[in-house]
Amino acid sequence: MARTLLYLVRHGEQDPAADHDPDGGLSPLGREQADRLGKRLSTVPFDVVHHSPSARAAETAEIVGGHLPLVPRHGCDLVVDRTPVPSPERLGVYPQRWHAWFDGVPADERDEDAVALRAAVDGLGVTGERDRHELLITHNFVIGWFVRHVLDAPEWRWLGLNQANCGITVVQWDSERPPALVSFNDVGHL
Template identity: 65%
Template sequence: MTITELYLVRHGQAGDDGDLSALGREQADRAGRRLSAVAFDAIHHSATPRAAQTAEIIGRHVPAPGHVCDHMLDRTPYPSDRSGYPQGRHSWLDEVPVEERDPDAERLRAAVDHLGATGASDRRELLITHNFVIGWFVRHVMDAPEWRWMSLYQDNCALTVLRWAGGRPPAMISFNVALAGTS
């Protein structure tokens, strides 16, 4: 039985310009030091400045190849049928910028299918991404109703670990563990 472990880390705190703030750089450095003992096969990160900068800083401590990954982009699941979503969340969904909408979570579903797949050998990968992406992965692993991603909050540079083991349902190992004095 092969195992895939995904370590999901939300980017460090961003400033008004979208780059990491001084606190965000410190969070990323602390997270990198805490993760340095883990042998990762790859680091996947979003192209946004806050995620790319977080990956660069963490990568100073984690000797694994890193790259921009389309699956890690900042996306908001955007349902075409809202009947399963709480009524109070409908107006919030209307305000999601068009460029961030992922209709029916099609791309997030593809991300889970691709990154959560087990293969011929064990994998342990670090994903540096955004709050809603992590929420979607956790919602999937917990087999929760689709709207539950909206109620999951990941602190900056906190860690969530998910595991897929061939033939078994995926499992959450940890959720929102502070690595860097997140605040």
């Protein structure tokens, strides 16, 4: 029975001067969070580290990678900062109170009907012939989508799942069982 454990981590705190600029790096606190995260995860037998190409995620991965020197890491388009927004015909699936909020989602983060996030789950949430441990350094809504998926929650339920910077969420795929949430937003190392 093979299983896949995905460790989903939100990047460290972004430098406030960057004001959500995807090219903005980490604050001093964000670098400290990433270092503590790396120490916490240093004994996990990771196969690979996937990280969002954003500067804050790449910098987090670089710091964490210092504690995982033999684990390959790479920028991964599957874990890019995305916001799953409903298409006009699917808007009714979401609670009315969120409809106006979707209008403010930046164009470069919009993932209509979660097409890209569904592909991320399909591509990463699989089992093979052997156990896998993979670290994904990504963004809040991406993690929320994975959690929503493994809990088989309504499509809109990613909303309101807030992941702390460098908090650890673990989801598991098992060849003989449905996917499961192992832990959510563990911040004991911070």
